Every structure is written in C-alpha cells, then in structure tokens.
Amino acid sequence: MPSSIGPRIREVSRPYYAEALPAHDIFHAKRVRDVSVQLAAQHSESIDRAVLTAAAWLHDIGRPLERLGEINDHGEWAANEATTLLAEEDVTPDQISAIEHCLRTHSIRSSSPTPTTLEAKLLFDADKLDAAGAVGLVRLACIVGERSGRAEDQYAVLDDAATLDGDRPDGPDIDLLREWARERLDALYTSPGRRLGESRWAFMEQFFAQFAHETGADTGT
Template sequence: MTRLPALAAAFAPHDDLADKLLPYAFSGNDGSHDASHLIRVWKNAARIQAEEGGDDRQLAAAVLLHDCVSVEKNAPFRAEASRLAAEKAWEILDGLGWRTAEISPVAHAILTHSFSANMTPETLEAKILQDADRLDAIGMVGAARCFYIAGRMGSGLYDPLDPLADNRPLDDKAFAIDHFETKLFRLADGFQTAAGRRLALERQVRLRSVLAMLLDEI
C-alpha cells in the first residue's frame, strides 16, 4: 500500500482521484491485472480520448475500477466479472459522494468493457474503456500476458506435434498459442473508436510477428 501515492501520479491529471480509488482497484494476485495493467490502460484511454473526446474524469474512474473484482480466467462465473466490478464500483463512488448521474456512466463502462461479458458499450467513455483494455491484450504486451496467464493456468506453450492445430481442434486451455487464434487475433475487428481501431491494427501486426518468430524458433 505504501506505493499507492507514487502510483497515483501515473494517472495525472487525475492523480487525486487515483489516490482515492487505487486502494480499491485490485483484488487477487493476478499479474496480468495489476497496477502496470491499469497504468497501460489509462495511457491507452487517454490517447484515444485526446482524439475522440469524452469525459476524462469518468473515464479515469472507470479505468481505475474496471478490474476491482478479480475472477480467474478458468472460473465458472468468469462472464460475471465485469458485472461484479460495476456493482462494487458503484458502491465505492457512492461512498465517496459521487452523484448517481456521475456514477451511472462509470458503471456502464465497467459493465461493458469485458470480452467475456459480450455486451455492447453505448457511451463514448464505455467505448474508449473497452478499446483501451483490449489494446492491452494484443501487441507485445498482449503476447506476454497470454504466456503469463497460460503459466498461471498450467497450460503448455504449444502442441509439440501440431502447433498450429492443423489436424486437431484449437484448445487454448491446453496450449498458450492456441489463444492467439481463439481470441487475440479476433479482437482487432471489434474496436469501437476510430483511434482505437488504428492502434489495434498496429498492435495486431506485432502480435502476428510474435507468433511468427515463435514458430520459426520451434
């Protein structure tokens, strides 16, 4: 907890808000959804917001609290994670004196940001949060997170006899690189903002390069 004031500075110009919300921002010990993830998502969101507009204070709150309830990737109620986080975020912001009209768009952004929830964001802030979070799942960081999560889940890196699943069903619970095809390469087609789509295409190229280099080495 002693690092939280220093971490808050990374969310400037909303470092005062971050100082209040960071104590609630994490649950569990998932290194793919930690402080570094929040900072990257905020940088992505701020970059998109600078082009697209939107309420940056609401966006900062949504970024800071979007993972405030942690549910493991292999948990049976994984699809409920964003709903649980939105409900907790509402309670936190209400406790800090936010008005309902301010909390509602933050909760909506958190509710709809998750790929697992399969919900469409309706506000600009929600679209930016979804794009900013998904940018962190592709590119070099996305590849690193994929392999990290595979290790947490006890998966192998790849099928030694059929890495690209030419003659077997894809199984991203068993093999990390299967997740590239089952999810990561699909993300770039679902971005909500023009700025997000442009950034996603750049990172998609990097992600495909990671896979190509891995396949060359094996």
Template sequence: MSSLESIIYKIKNRLKIAPDIYFKIASYVKDVLGLDTAGHGWLHIERVSRLAVKIALDEGGDLDILLLAALLHDIAILREIYEGVDHAEEGAKISRSILKDLGIPDDMIEKVIYAIKVHRFGANITPHTIEARILQDADRLDALGAVGVARAFSYGGFRKLPMYLPGEKPDVYDPFKLKSTLTHFYEKLLKLKDYMNTETARKIAEDRHRFIRIFLDRFLNEIEGTF
C-alpha cells in the same frame, strides 16, 4: 511522478473531479489487485487509463467518466479467477459503492457503471456511449502487441495452463473455459483488431496485431522444429 499522476497532470484542466479522488481510488485498486497479478494488476490499469485518455483526446468523451471507469474496470477480476463470478457485473456493483462513498454525482456514477458492465470482450456488447466504447478499445489494445503476448503467458502461468497442446483446436471464445495459451491467441487475441470502436484505436490495433502475427509465426516454427 507516477504514470497516473502524469496522466492527470496532462488533462487536469479538463477534469471536474479533484485529483485526490483519483489517487484515493488508485490506492484502493493497487491494494486489491497488486502490481501485476496475472496480467490484470495495477500496471494493466495504468496502461488502460493511459490508452483511454489518448483515444479520448482524439475521439471525444467525458474524461472524468472515462478515467473513473478505467481505474475500476477490473476491480473484481480476482473474484472471477477464484470464485467464478463475472468480473464486469461484480465490478460494477463494487464500483457503485466506492463512487457513492466518494460523493461522485449519481448521473456520472451511472455512466461509469455502464462502461464497466459492458467492457469485457466475451460479453459481445457494442456500447451506446462514447466512454464505454473507448474503455473497450483501451482494454482490448492492452491485450495486443508485445504487452499482449506477455500478458497472455503471464495469465497462463498464473492459472497453470500449458503454453500449447498439440491437436487442441480453437473454438468460440469462453472466458470461463480455460485452454492453452496458444489457443487463447486464436480464440480471442487475433480477433481483437476487428472489434475496435474508434478510428484511433483501429490504427493502434493494426500495428499491435502485426506484432502478434510475427510472434506466432516464429513460435509455431520453433515448436514444430522448422525454424
């Protein structure tokens, strides 16, 4: 049983949409993103979906809206990487077409689209729906902890960025301005725990944030030759 199948099996009695719809969307997303492209592939989508459901079971929210948004939230990430478009805005447009073709009700589509539009950290938006707040939390949690460290260097390698640059200073985070992977930790990842929307996510974030701090202390000691 795949991770997505296990998620759907766990909550199937609370879903209004047939499982086959989710599996069709998943198949499409896998084809578009690949397994683990730059830390934003299908494996990221599965982890975010699992985290989103975990948070929602504690915090509430419509599980259909949340799961649809989690599956589709990064559908345009490769267009951002290669073409410079905003993947949240473009992903919302692509997702609307997909969901309409699948016969998803219009009112549900609008809530899914909203969650996708506002999910990215760089937009600095506090959502007004619980589903969008949870999607933000789940996506941000996947950028923390051991997985977050691995994803940061995976993305850096994919974009041919240096691990670190002596003398480079952190600035205001800009997703379209590429810097070394180490600077990315200070501009974004170390800030994420303070931008969680739900209590459930805040608890998870504290532990994952501690791991990143431990990693950075060791990393800096090693590159400075003091460890």
C-alpha cells in the same frame, strides 16, 4: 467530478488488486487508463475523461474474487461495488451511472452488455488492446498459466504442435494466443482503437513468424 479524482480513485482501487495475478493487476489497470486517455485525445467528440479514468482504474477490481470463484461476473460486481466507493468521493449521480455502465460493458464475454457511450467504448477498446502487441503477448501467456493453475493441468502448450512428430497435445498451442488477440482486435469499437490495434497486430505477426523460425515450425524440422 473534477479530473483530479483520478489519483484518488487509483488509491481507492489499489487494495482490490492486492491479490491479483499479473494479467489483471493494477499495472494492467494503469495501461488501460493510459491507452484510453490516448484514444480519447484522438476524438473530436466531448468525452468525460474523469469518468473514463475512474472506470479504467476500477474495471478489474473484481478479478481476484472471480478467479477464486467467489463471484461470477467481475464487471457486474465492480459496477455494484463502485456505487458505494464513488458515493464517498466527489462524484455526481450521473457520473456514477456513467462509470457503472463502463464497468458492466468492458468485458468481451458474450453475456456482457454492449457499450453504448463513447467512454464505455473507449474503455472496452483500451482493455482489449492490452491483449495485443508485446505486452499483450506476455499477458496472454500469463492467462494460459492462470488457467493451467486453476485446472491443475496444462491448459495449453506454448509451442507449435506442427514441430512434434507422433502424438501431439490435445490442447491448444501457440495459435491460441493469435486467436485470442485477433478476436479482441476484431471487436474494437472506435477508429483510434482499430488503428492502434492494427499496429500492434503487425508486431504480433512478426513475433509469430520469428517464433516459427526459432522453433523450426517454418521448416518442418
């Protein structure tokens, strides 16, 4: 599979993201592609960048269907869908198999298989890193909104419950974003991924401190 297949796979994937919400749209796929390539450049081992790039563009093509309840596992669905898509491109059977593995293993959910190839581990890390740092904070807040929309109720309060006297919300508060990000950073597989993750985490800690200051959570007012 020539490296030039990347732009073609991007265009093939684009229609699947037409109904995607912001947290899992094609811009998310692009960031995952960019970060996965960045991490790959820090590895001395041989990496099939064409496989990695194609997998990045395709990894969330099933998200809109999963959100609507039409499929249960967007990673598994994407892997099956990719078999047909890639067979029509200049992609070898071995590379299709490698991309399928990346797609099946990119999710953090407990039911997802463990990534075993370096390409799959890099995709997993790049995807999780998009939930950390400045962009990550915005994405996680978007996910709270998505879940609220599905439940037709407030999923979380993006404030600090400690700032409110009397009855407090039953649901999670701003700490949920910290927990989600930390969970993903603790799951990273590669050394370059962990280094970037800690850099992004340092920014998030500064953000949470500033958030507490602005809302009065650090003073109890």
